[in-house]
Amino acid sequence: MVSLGPPARTLRGLLQELRYLSAATGRPYRDTAAYRYLVEAFRAHRVTSEKLCRAQHELHFQAATYLCLLQSTRNHVALHQEFHSKGERSVEEAAGAVGLKLPQQPGGKGWES
Amino acid sequence: MWRSCFRLGAGGGSFPRRPCLLPAAPLGPGSQAESAPGLSLPRRAYAPPAERKKFYQNVSITQGEDGYEINLDHRKLKTPNAKLFTVPSEALAVAVATEWDSQQDTIKFYTMHLTTLCNTSLDNPSQRNKDQLIQASMKFLDTDTICYRVEEPETLVELQKNEWDPVIDWAEKRYNVKIGSSTNIMGPDIPSKTKETFISHLASYNMWALQGMEFVITQLKSMVLSLGLIDRHLTVEKAVLLSRLEEEYQASQSILESPMIVPIPLLNIFLSRNGAMWNGPTTMNYMNCGLELQLGRFLFTFAQKVPQ
Numbered sequence: 160m161v162s163l164g165p166p167a168r169t170l171r172g173l174l175q176e177l178r179y180l181s182a183a184t185g186r187p188y189r190d191t192a193a194y195r196y197l198v199e200a201f202r203a204h205r206v207t208s209e210k211l212c213r214a215q216h217e218l219h220f221q222a223a224t225y226l227c228l229l230q231s232t233r234n235h236v237a238l239h240q241e242f243h244s245k246g247e248r249s250v251e252e253a254a255g256a257v258g259l260k261l262p263q264q265p266g267g268k269g270w271e272s
Numbered sequence: 273m274w275r276s277c278f279r280l281g282a283g284g285g286s287f288p289r290r291p292c293l294l295p296a297a298p299l300g301p302g303s304q305a306e307s308a309p310g311l312s313l314p315r316r317a318y319a320p321p322a323e324r325k326k327f328y329q330n331v332s333i334t335q336g337e338d339g340y341e342i343n344l345d346h347r348k349l350k351t352p353n354a355k356l357f358t359v360p361s362e363a364l365a366v367a368v369a370t371e372w373d374s375q376q377d378t379i380k381f382y383t384m385h386l387t388t389l390c391n392t393s394l395d396n397p398s399q400r401n402k403d404q405l406i407q408a409s410m411k412f413l414d415t416d417t418i419c420y421r422v423e424e425p426e427t428l429v430e431l432q433k434n435e436w437d438p439v440i441d442w443a444e445k446r447y448n449v450k451i452g453s454s455t456n457i458m459g460p461d462i463p464s465k466t467k468e469t470f471i472s473h474l475a476s477y478n479m480w481a482l483q484g485m486e487f488v489i490t491q492l493k494s495m496v497l498s499l500g501l502i503d504r505h506l507t508v509e510k511a512v513l514l515s516r517l518e519e520e521y522q523a524s525q526s527i528l529e530s531p532m533i534v535p536i537p538l539l540n541i542f543l544s545r546n547g548a549m550w551n552g553p554t555t556m557n558y559m560n561c562g563l564e565l566q567l568g569r570f571l572f573t574f575a576q577k578v579p580q
Contacts, residue, residue, distance in 0.1 A: 162507075163507065177370075180370065180373070180374035181374070183374055183375075183376045184373060184374065184376060191370065191373060192331075192332070192333060192366050192369055192370070193366050193367070193369070193370040193373075196362070196363065196366045200363075216504070217504065220504045220507075221363070223507060223508075224507070224508050225367065227507070227508045227509060228385070228386075232383055232385065235383075236380075236383055
């Protein structure tokens with residue numbers, strides 16, 4: 160019932176995600192341990208072209224799940240950056256927004272100890 | 273997000289000896305409760321730390337006696353309870369290293385889901401043993417999402433039947449049990465033989481796998497769907513979709529034309545992470561997920577446009 164599609168597509172997706180992650184750090188993505196590991200794993204399991212090969216299917220499923228994780232994390236961060244609230248303004252900023260300034264009380268306010 | 277935390281190095285050491293000491297985050301700046309023994313500020317157990325600058329350049333993986341370890345520059349990564357961070361499988365180690373490697377400037381712990389989950393597995397902060405985890409998971413079977421049906425509207429009943437029945441049938445065949453579905457408010461009546469079968473099935477997994485499994489079940493609110501996920505019968509996206517069937521249905525019924533920006537990625541993340549914990553009785557290199565949805569709800573209120 161699982162329709163994963165061709166492994167090549169999953170691999171391409173994974174490499175794309177790695178590219179996004181490495182773009183952040185500036186180092187080329189081919190240097191990362193993840194790239195080497197993935198490419199090696201996919202290459203090793205490509206030998207059996209049998210569709211019924213269970214290990215290959217397991218690896219592919221795992222890779223697809225990891226891809227889902229990476230994509231979802233990236234989307235989540237993007238959503239968060241776009242929609243999350245910046246918090247409340249401080250009292251000074253709120254006063255400044257309506258053109259007022261807070262009074263200076265060098266002796267400190269009465270209730271503050 | 274009490275799980276999304278970690279401290280590198282335990283509290284209480286002198287500063288040069290433990291360079292990775294993090295401040296006690298929820299108490300405001302400058303309250304280094306560990307390094308100032310006179311201070312009696314209570315520290316929340318397993319609390320998330322403040323934002324930390326990225327203090328390392330390179331992340332590498334080494335193999336120790338217990339498994340794979342992560343090194344940040346020359347320092348070994350530790351869990352919040354100061355245990356050495358070891359994972360049983362290389363794939364998981366690579367994934368955790370990638371998470372650390374992809375941080376820029378400041379370390380955003382909320383993006384490091386696999387790290388968090390590994391920390392939880394290693395530290396077991398809720399101190400649960402295997403039986404307790406299994407009990408916690410089995411509780412969801414009684415009110416399993418896909419067994420709990422509505423009676424109306426008609427289209428939703430139809431949708432539930434078409435989408436959920438095949439999964440139940442698959443589970444019944446695969447595990448040789450009877451599950452069934454019900455519109456009763458008390459939920460489906462699961463025979464005890466079914467429960468025993470599932471309990472013994474869950475017992476065959478190791479602690480890491482069980483931690484992950486329990487999270488997945490908690491997130492999906494359905495044991496049958498989680499089993500489908502674990503047995504590779506459903507993909508993460510499909511399992512999430514089936515779990516959220518009613519919400520998807522409601523969204524499609526909305527009279528507003530505006531696009532629904534639902535934080536499905538979050539649930540997908542959570543579902544993807546735990547697969548890492550999942551792998552047969554020996555190692556964990558599967559990535560599936562489950563994590564509390566609190567952050568998800570936060571985004572949910574902002575991101576989802578509900579019909580008026």
